[in-house]
Amino acid sequence: MEARPDALAPYDAILLVSFGGPEGPDEVLPFLRRVTAGRGIPDERLVEVGRHYALFGGRSPINDANRALIADLRARLDARGIDVPIAWGNRNSSPFLADAAAELADGGARRVLALLTSVWSSWSSCRQYRENLADAFPAELGIEVDKVRPYGPTPAFGEPAAQLVLAAVRDALTRYPAQDVHVLHVTHSIPLSMDETSGPGDGPGHLYTTQQRQVAAGIHERISAELGVEVEGELSFCSRSGPPSQPWLEPDVGDRIAQLAAAGTRCVIVHPIGFVSDHMEVVYDLDTEAAAVAQDAGVEMIRVPTVGTHPAFHEGLVDLLLERAAHARGEDAGPLVWPAGADVRPDVCAPGCCPNLRADRPALCGADR
Template sequence: MRPYDAFLLISFGGPEKTDDVIPFLENVTRGRGIPRERLAEVGEHYFLFGGVSPINQQCRDLIDAIRADFDAAGVDLPIYWGNRNWDPYLTETVAQMAKDGVRRVVALATSAYSNYSSHRQYLEDIDRAREAVGPDAPQIDLIRPYFDHPGFIDSFVDHTRAALDRLPADLRGEARLLYSAHSIPIAMAQASGDPRREHGPEGAYVDQLAEVARLITERVGGEHAYDLVYQSRSGPPSQPWLEPDINDRMEELAAEGVKAVVVVPYGFVSDHMEVKYDLDVEAVATAERLGLRMERALSPGTHPAFVAMVRDLVEERAEGREPAGLSRLTRECHDCPPDCCKLR
């Protein structure tokens, strides 16, 4: 794995007890002027689950799976973990790596796509952490967006098939697939991607989502119709965000006579709070009210194909191989230009 001497998992972070919830949300929204009452409202999503976000434990589980995979393949890299918004904070992890004598790190973010919050912001987080640690901070190379890597796609194919199989046989063949991703402001979507390359009118993020939905659907088999939908909008009503919202689309589908849907959270790598609440609580309630039969596919989590993908991406970066993927959108290089996914 030369030239690397450590692997770093970077994630969003989440509260792990009730007292953590509001401080965590203050970290997430710092500088945005969001009133405390709104934070308390969002906090209710976490309190419904005992104040614990699943994301940190999911990161621990993924690290355990990666470590086992590394060991089996003879990959001798210590594994570190740092979060953007909660303990273990990225800056503290970078400081520990410096103390341990780590000099060059290959890092993976728990986000597969290209946009400001899912890729560019992680690059900024790395720069801030290294600056805070000082001249002894290791160099950190962030692995490229991996939305069309076979390991990412194959894990969703398996989980989507399993969700379809949970439907009654008479509904399975006509079930609509709803591919759900995190909505973002349209302006952020349009700024996503490499400005040197041509993207669709809504930017690289939407292009990538559309391509991944196509790839999964083709591999699932059958003639399933599908829609791209969005969830987890958090901006003011005056600001345009990507649509349609999943709940609005289910309203339309029910009116059209659709009887069953399979929701695929393909914008996420694990079943964290935005999946557990926005889909398993809110979307389920919408489906029940409409009389729609709904099943949800799991996200990759620790699926063996996803875990093996991590090692492949590390090897790809260490060996300088050309980025590989299943779509025409695969990146041509490992490192983004300075203005990639940058907010205008």
């Protein structure tokens, strides 16, 4: 997308919004307490979860990934002649969203464009961040906040994901026939009720899984077109954290790997479709736990990289920032969509979209605030 120096007008700053993660052993337990606040999870259970971080020096990779992303976005904006500041705020760790809001206010920002590192539609992956933004940017701060729409079904995510999966399939086909290869597109499990209510309040729901299945289908169409073979694939899930009595999305990726191995699959390609960077749900749930299941089951596991370091992802994010700015100016600029026909969300979330099923809380960037 072509750019000019004022291409991000009316916005005078960009805000990267992310989940956050601990950067040292002393931060692990406080971080997990913030993540699970209000859910009554005892510290004993949190200490057990914290042992996952201990395998990686008590540190999550997510903040370093965000620093690298900001640096690359800065370089790409500069290359297009766009000089706007980029702030960064997390939900659960420093730098917190409230700190980013204060930084932006001190810098004189009056209209800010938020870019989430969470790309799909559901309460936890979209609306909850909108609630966090409402907390961090009260009206008296005098800053208007818009955000980039959920961008999983766009070229920014879909194109690099397709390229990365295609490379993994090519690799697998050097050793196995197509019928012995299976792709598991892995995303974060959420409660069934959250998936059922994801999307507009007057819609059919299940937008969280629908979007990801649409992108996965687009990836398999690319595999078929470029390699001339059909490789089976499906959506699977990781990181379930709710009580056993609460139904969450299944099948678990580890369980599915074991089932596929028992049915004769010889190579499983694990694609983290639910994530943009290698944070704990990837480096522990996939690279550690799922990899151990694959080894025990006697199948080769190929883990596809996340899109976060792919140049097409970074360039696509800049295009999405420009698209949102053009829409804010009343210009017709899209929408960008990948694959064709995927469910594209509007810039401003509709009333009742991806509702909070536990509490009625205000949220920015939506028609029902």
